Structure formats: structure tokens, C-alpha cells
Amino acid sequence: MASRKLARGMGTFFKSCDHPQAKWSKCPHDYKIRFRGPSGRQIQESGFGTQEKAIVRLTEVYDTKRRKPHSQAKAERIERYGLMPFSEYAAEWRAGQRHLAESSARQVDSLLENHLLPALKSRRMNTFDHKVVEDFVRNMETASIGVATQSNAFDKLASILLDAHRLGIFDENPLRGVKPPQYTPSRSVIPAPSQLAAIRSSGDHSFQLLVGLMSGCGLRNGEAAAVNIRNIVADDVYRVTEQVNQTAKTYGPLKHRKPGEYRDVPLPPRIRNAIEWYADKHGTTDGYLLRHPEDATRPFQPYLLQNQWQRLKKAQEIAIPEGVVIYSLRHFFASNCLSHGIPITDVAEWMGHKSIDITFKIYRHLMPGTLTQAARVLDLGLAA
Template identity: 30%
Template sequence: MPQKPISLGHGKGSIFKRCECADQTRCKHEWHIRYRIDSRPREEGSDKGWTRRQAESRLKEINKAKFAEAPVERTSSRSAPSFERFTSDYLQGRIDLGKNTQRNYRSILENHVYPELGRLPINRIARKPHVLGQFKHLIDKGFTYGRLKVTRDLLHMIFEEALLEKIIKENPVTRIPLPPEPFSEFYLPTAKEIHALAEAMPPHLRLGIYLGAGCGLRLGEILATNTSCLRAGNTYRINHQWTKHGEFGPLKHRLQGEYRDTPISDELVSRMKEHEEQYGLTPDGYYIRGMRREYLKLRVPQDSGHLRDVPISHAAWATTFSMARRIAQVPDEVNTKSLRHFFASTAVRNGIPLSDVADYMGHTDMQVTHKTYKHLLPESLTSMSRVVSKALFQ
């Protein structure tokens, strides 16, 4: 029978062997450790085999990290709220956040942060090992750069609130490093491919393709196209979107009521009027509608009565877009976001300043626009090489 584990003290774990030797203190089998994190039992061993001293040393390292405390100004660890409770109260008070943002934040917290940090008192969460360990865990799970940045910004906001309430003395998330953002190549569709894609879409949805490529709209913004979006002077105003949850919400990275303007051509305005005459609008003035369930087999609506009174869902659009892509025989890399790339790339190649393109695209950080489209600036590298050559050698 295996011998009883040797405890290092109450709450500090124990060391043990899996063998059934009569005197385990003298046999040559490897040692293992057993401990608890957030009341969950864990066991650990080494591929090379631990001696008793190595097992005890490893357990002491874990306990040192486990009981590490962040500086506390006024609240003891016993009276401080848990990270989960504090965060829940904080998010409930953020009435300025849209429903989509709240959902996204809660999903990250409940699925990836609370399991590790949720039960800890917020004033006992230290930069090392808790916060750095959390991000290492997320990187190991395959979090993209974008999701890592959102998580870091969220945790920074939460701890800033705790700092403001004087529950903690310093923010453990400040200056947390992230891995470098990878540059991802994107496929840029041609005008011919966009027209082929539009022709392959059901007629009542073709306008959405041209709005994406002609105004640089995101999918939710395409589906929320409304008569109120058209403004004087070839201006298209975007102030809300149709979310994947089937409801209207604020724009990405924007608060309720905020908007952005983007240019729209006379040709596209004419297409919108033709669409309205042929397929009508919802009672609230929306253009891009899906088919009613009972008429789905038709694919092409015979009259406006075959269409729903709300915008088409994200899922239905994605399915229809995928079918149209196969019919049009355009590359699989083309998606709805490719339409935005066409809009931005066309603007940059024709000398529109990057700052203006960033505004049209709705980028809150111009660095995103710069990194993505800088290489398309007309003859920027050639012009610079000529300037330097002239100054240096002539």
C-alpha cells in the first residue's frame, strides 16, 4: 500500500511517492507533490524524477507564489472583496458600455480569468505571479493579439477602479508586455471580383456588397443601413449597427449616439434608390432584409412582402455570402471584411491621407490603419529613396 503523504504544514501541500515500498524515505523512487489552488487539488511531478529535497523546494516555490500579497493601503485581505465580486459590481456600474461590449467582457472573465483569479481577494493579486501568469496562460491557450489586448485593457480598467477606491496601492497590470502583433496578409479583391460576387448574391442583398466596398462598412453597419444615413454632400453617416445577437447597438469602439461619416458616391446613392423602389424598406427605414421563413425556398423575393421587417441576421448573411463566393468563383480568402480592404486600399493608392482613411474606416487607433495600408502609399519607398540619394550622392 502507498504510504501516507508527508505534509509541509496546514495549507502548504504535501510530498509523496506512488510506490508501495515499505520504507519510502530510503527507496529510490521519485517524489511527487500535492497542493491546492483556489480549493482545487493539484498534483505535480518531474519527468526526470524529483529527490525529496527537489520536491520540497518546488512546493515552497508554489507556496511563495500562492501567498504573495500585493501592497494594501487600507483594506485587509480578509475584508477586501474577491476579484470576481469586485469586477461584477464594477461592470454593473458601467452604464456607458454597450451590450455587446458587456457580453464580450463577461465572456473573457467567466471563461478565462475567473477560474484563476476569481476567488482571490483583489488586494492579494500581484503582478508576479498572478497577472503575468494569467497572460502566459492565455498565450498558451492561443489567444490572438487582439484578444490579449482587450483582456489587458479590461483588467487595467478594473484595477484602476480598485486603485481609485484605495483598495490597492498600485495597479498590477500597468506595463504588462504583450507579444509583438503579427502582420497578417490579406487578400485584396479586384473590382471585377466584387461585381461578380454582387451578381451571385440574391438581388435583394446585392446592395450590401456595394455598401461594404463603396463606403468601407463593417457587416453590422451594412445591415443597419437606413434612410437616415444619407446626408447632404455625398456623406454617409453611420451611427449604429445590427449585432450578431439580433439587436441594434452602438458602433464598434464607440458609445451610444456616437457616429462617423464616410463618403458615398452618386452611383451608390442611385443604387440605394433603385433598391428601395424594387424591394421596399422596413417600417423603420432599413434596406438589407432577409427572406421570411415561409419564402426561403424562393431565394429571390417576388415582392417586398416576402421580406422580413428587420435586417437579415449575421449568420444568414454569412451563409449566403459563402454560396455567392462559390458561384462567382472568387478565392476563398474573400470575405465581407475584404470589401472594407478594397475601400481603404483604393483610397490610399489614390493619395487620400491615412488620417482621413482612419476616420472613414472607424479606426480609433491610427496605428491600425498605418500598419495595414502604409505599403500601398503611391511610390512612397521610391520617392524616399530618390530624395535620400539626391541629398547624399549629388
């Protein structure tokens, strides 16, 4: 089989019959062409009745590659990633999630291992469309998976597929038109001020301090366990810089934050006085107020707060309302802010939520605004 090369990079045209090249013009067999595709793979096409048609096609391919280097790069990406199984693509995507806090990383790994990979691991990336995603959601519903887990699994799948969409694997977003699982958090049970006062006066000094930090400044229990007197940056401002990581059992970056990032929260005088009183009474270690009761060289562990909470509840030393948990102390902070007209955007920032959507879903019912109130306020402005 003879072939004829054109200019460098254009490819070749040939016939696969036994006729010599000199007889091609009179030979009834079709011409074939061979060229390198965008990814460097050799491609062969056939069905060209004349030499001129074969050359025209080779010229078109060559000109396209020269004119569109970006299209070539895109084609290479599509060819490489489009044929990947979901498991391999998800592993590459996961390796790029370096910003995740340890708890968030564990959640992602759990969702991949228990929900995404069992259902999708062998599927090629270029075969995803809205029907595949809808089937994934429907199968989770059929399996009676909790709505919160369904929502989280869908969010992770969406992140992976949107990443692939940006690479150009899909012509159309495979999530378009898909209705995600609807997760609405249950309404939070919030202690009344009198109930909070009873809780705040119970337990030992460390328990009382933690209750104050969570209900007065909105700290998570791990953040409260890392309380440091040096973080009082103004009379009315506390800077949250770290938390006690419940897995590593040592100090680490805040949730949804990179190492070194922080957030400033309001510091009510009552809580500042409690911090300063505790420091004077019990001393500090490098500014930290709380240490492990059995080993002062170790950080105070958040589970110790939970243990004391359970002991107080079991002993019925305080009347803890049904549904009130330790996290309800943070809910009290949000409720106290919103009921006094503090914007929900500020509350979301102070509580360290990743998105204001989370704050809105949990605490929308606490916001004092109603249509009737809005109508009255607007009428006042119109009458001015």
C-alpha cells in the same frame, strides 16, 4: 482594566494589568493606546513606556486625521477594496461598463468567465504586482491559448488593475515592466478591382447593394443591413446611425458608440445611385431599403448575406479568391482609401474603429509611403 480618555476623537490610553490608575506612573507595565482608524475600525497599539509617549502617539494620529481628510478617504478605499477578492472587484468594475455595445459586453463577459476568473478570482486585490501579472500571461502561453485571446484577456485585466491603481490600492502600477502578449493580425486578403466587380454583379439585388455599401463606404455587414435612404445627408455623405444587432435581431447602436451617436462616411456616386435605384425598384419601409425576405416587418438579418455568399461560393458562380471573406469587402474600402493617399486617421474614423492602433495594425502594409518615396518628396521640398 481602567482607561483614560483624552479629547473627543483622540482615543484612550490604558494598562491591561491589575494596578489601579493611580499607580500607573510607578507600575512597570507598558501603556497601550486605542483609537479609530481612517475607516472607523478600532486599532490598538502597545509598547509605550510612559504616559507621555502614549499621549504623543495619540496626538500624532489625531493631527494626521485632521490635517489629511483626503488621505483618510484614500485609506478607507485601500482598506475596503484592497482586501476584496478579484472576483468581487471585477464584478463591480463590470457593472460600471455601461458604455459597452452588446457585442463588446459579451466579449468582456466571456474573457472574465473563461480566462480571468478561473485564474485570479480568489486573489486579494492588494496582492497584485508585476510578478502576478507576468505569471498570468505565462500561464496563458503554456495553455496554448490563441495570441488574439491572450491579448484581449491581458487588456481586460489591465483595465481592471488600472482602475484599482487609480483608487490607490497599489503604490506602484502592477503593469509596469510587464510585456503584454503581442498580437499581430494576419495580413488581410483583399479582392482585386476586377474580382470585386464580379462579386458585385452576382447574387440578387440585396446582395449587390450590400457588397457596394461594404466595399464603397466601409460599412460593417450589420450597418449595411440597416441602410436607410434618409441617411444620405449630402450628395457625397452617408450617415451611419445604427446597425442590425445579430443577437437581438433588431436595430441597435453602432459598435463602440452610444445610442444616438453616428459617423459620417464618404458616399461615392456609384453607391448613391445604387441606393436610389434599389429604393425606386423595391420601395422602402420608414426609409429602410432591406427587410427580411420572409417577414417585411422585420429587419434584414446579416446572416442572410453570409448565406448567399456561401451559396455563390459553393456553386462556383464567381471566382472568389482563397482567403477572401465577406469582411474582405471592408478591407477593399480601406485599401482603396490608403492607396489613394487618404490619411489613415480619416480611414479609422470612417470605418468606426475604436482606436487608430487597430487600423494601423491591420492596414499599415497598404500605406503607400516608403523610405525611398519619403526621401524623394523631402528632397523636392529642399530644392524649392
